[in-house]
Amino acid sequence: MGELALDGGIRSIKGALPLAIQALKEGFKGFILPKENALEAAIVKGLNVYGVSHLEEVIDFFEEKKPLEPIVVDTRSAFKKQMKFPEFDFSDVRGQETIKRCLEIDAAGGHNLILIGPPGAGKTMLAKRLPSILQPMSLQEALETTKIHSVVGKIKNKGLISVRPFRAPHHTISDVGLVGGGSYPQPGEISLAHNGVLFLDELPEFKRGALEVMRQPLEDREVTIARAKFTVTYPASFMLVASMNPNPLGFFTDPNSKLGPTAFEMHRYMSKISGPLLDRIDLHLEVEPVPFSQLTEKKAAESSSSIRTRVTAARILQTQRFKGHATTHYNAQMTTRQIRAYCVLDHASSALLKQAMERLSLSARAYDRILKVARTIRFRSLSRT
Numbered sequence: 001m002g003e004l005a006l007d008g009g010i011r012s013i014k015g016a017l018p019l020a021i022q023a024l025k026e027g028f029k030g031f032i033l034p035k036e037n038a039l040e041a042a043i044v045k046g047l048n049v050y051g052v053s054h055l056e057e058v059i060d061f062f063e064e065k066k067p068l069e070p071i072v073v074d075t076r077s078a079f080k081k082q083m084k085f086p087e088f089d090f091s092d093v094r095g096q097e098t099i100k101r102c103l104e105i106d107a108a109g110g111h112n113l114i115l116i117g118p119p120g121a122g123k124t125m126l127a128k129r130l131p132s133i134l135q136p137m138s139l140q141e142a143l144e145t146t147k148i149h150s151v152v153g154k155i156k157n158k159g160l161i162s163v164r165p166f167r168a169p170h171h172t173i174s175d176v177g178l179v180g181g182g183s184y185p186q187p188g189e190i191s192l193a194h195n196g197v198l199f200l201d202e203l204p205e206f207k208r209g210a211l212e213v214m215r216q217p218l219e220d221r222e223v224t225i226a227r228a229k230f231t232v233t234y235p236a237s238f239m240l241v242a243s244m245n246p247n248p249l250g251f252f253t254d255p256n257s258k259l260g261p262t263a264f265e266m267h268r269y270m271s272k273i274s275g276p277l278l279d280r281i282d283l284h285l286e287v288e289p290v291p292f293s294q295l296t297e298k299k300a301a302e303s304s305s306s307i308r309t310r311v312t313a314a315r316i317l318q319t320q321r322f323k324g325h326a327t328t329h330y331n332a333q334m335t336t337r338q339i340r341a342y343c344v345l346d347h348a349s350s351a352l353l354k355q356a357m358e359r360l361s362l363s364a365r366a367y368d369r370i371l372k373v374a375r376t377i378r379f380r381s382l383s384r385t
Helices: 016-025 035-041 055-062 075-082 097-109 123-128 139-151 175-179 208-213 215-220 263-270 304-321 336-342 347-360 364-377
Strands: 030-034 048-052 113-116 197-200 222-226 231-235 239-244 283-286
Touching: 016 030, 016 035, 016 139, 030 035, 035 048, 048 055, 075 139, 097 113, 097 123, 097 239, 097 283, 097 304, 097 364, 113 123, 123 197, 123 239, 139 231, 175 208, 208 215, 215 222, 336 364, 347 364
Parallel strands: 030 048, 113 239, 113 283, 197 239
Antiparallel strands: 222 231
């Protein structure tokens, strides 16, 4: 496989890893492809992978004039060497202890989250540090993620992706760019964020149509793109983290100020996000500006590695709990039947939740999501001393 130039050069292609996997399934013994893609395809064991840069090398190989050496990669060893954590660390964040605690719960259970606060309160700073407290990727997750990035040609001489993706598309992105599509359907940002985090900054500024298309992938954790001749399904199991200002002016409403937004402006701003989409976001957090006294504190904040230890312990407990369920690995993925089995309420908790449902007019979906988040919070491994 390769793109042949007029001078006989062999140029790189997209999707080398999934092509190599399919070649192995169909019984091929070897795979010749451009040198830029050889390291990526060599991840597949049981297949001789040869990297070439010119058509003459291929001819000489088949005529047995000049042998080619197969590329050999120790996948597990290479994965361990490449494994690293994001450079952003929670020790850089001053104050916001309540929000940090909520982000820890969010990471432990794989829940979706929205941060609401004025400009400069730290929403983006906090969101960028969320991947640093997530459980390290397993080899299987790394393979899944690498396959998706390979399809769009984002893997060149890199081998396996060992860091959880953090995708932050701009609000001007198209529906196809966000969800995927095209004449020959390509993965969108929601698939590129598979096993990682999708961050949508300034959520109301995104096109409403693009956001509405996300509703089903948030539930099914996969996206299906249908065309006239074929249909393609890409995985899209990601954590959604969104941020927004509380109103068009960017600040919380002050009842004593005459400069605040009108009721009409507030309604128009909030109506950009549909109720069904907000209903699929588990945690809604208000981010207040950090006081000056906390900004000048000399005491170091808790590091991401310390928080990640608790998050990893919580994820391991969930993995053990859902061992017999092929598609469920953490609390946010629980089905209705699993919620009834693992989130049993006592009388007092049931009465409190009933009162909240009636007063706040919550939906049945919100009821299930409350139970999922409550199940995550209950882990002792997340308790602080």
